Amino acid sequence: MQPFAAPRTLPSQLERARAYWQGLLRGGADIPFWDDLQLTDLGDLVRDSFTLDAFELPLRFRFAQVGEGLKQSGGADLEGVFLDEAQLSTPFEFLLSQASATVEGRCPTLHKVPGAYSRLLLPMWGEGRVGLLLGVVAWD
Numbered sequence: 290m291q292p293f294a295a296p297r298t299l300p301s302q303l304e305r306a307r308a309y310w311q312g313l314l315r316g317g318a319d320i321p322f323w324d325d326l327q328l329t330d331l332g333d334l335v336r337d338s339f340t341l342d343a344f345e346l347p348l349r350f351r352f353a354q355v356g357e358g359l360k361q362s363g364g365a366d367l368e369g370v371f372l373d374e375a376q377l378s379t380p381f382e383f384l385l386s387q388a389s390a391t392v393e394g395r396c397p398t399l400h401k402v403p404g405a406y407s408r409l410l411l412p413m414w415g416e417g418r419v420g421l422l423l424g425v426v427a428w429d
Contacts (some may be wrong), residue, residue: 292390293398295409299427303409304395306334306425307397310411320395323413323421330355334340334425339364341372341410341422343392350388351424359426382407392419404429 300308309331313321328335336358339383341350352367352375360367372385383400391398391410401407406428413421 291394291398293387293400293410295397295399295405296419299409300407301332303399303407303425304338306331306338306409306423308323308325310397310423312328318414320412320414320419323415324414326340326421326423328356333426337426337428339424339426341388341413341424343346343420345418345420348392353421365405376418380408384408388402388422391422395419 294303310321313325315322323352327347328338328340330337336356338356340353340354343350352370355364355367359380362380364381367375377384382402387398387400387408387410390402391412395412397412398410399407406426408426411423412419413423415421
């Protein structure tokens with residue numbers, strides 16, 4: 290069983306994000322290409338979305354973009370910061386573990402804190418690897 294496995298049924302906001310991600314698939318690809326991602330296409334979800342750049346050897350993650358809603362929830366100074374150098378709080382608990390599982394599993398993952406939030410991570414392909422993760426948070 291994969292850690293952080295995303296269930297078939299997600300909260301409506303996260304289901305919309307997953308449907309958007311699936312809509313980006315080209316040909317026989319099972320992961321969309323990162324250059325097809327347009328955060329503005331997420332509509333109202335963009336407020337509670339973020340992207341992580343994924344680097345290889347060693348595997349590291351850096352916040353690339355953080356939505357305005359997440360900036361107000363403790364993520365104001367995270368853009369450009371590596372996860373292993375950040376002091377992460379709600380809604381970013383266990384983000385490093387989830388991001389690693391997303392890259393290794395090459396599929397969507399979910400972290401849920403009952404009564405607080407759910408966070409979906411979606412892998413994006415480019416340059417022969419998973420190099421970007423799209424994250425969306427849904428508040429309970």
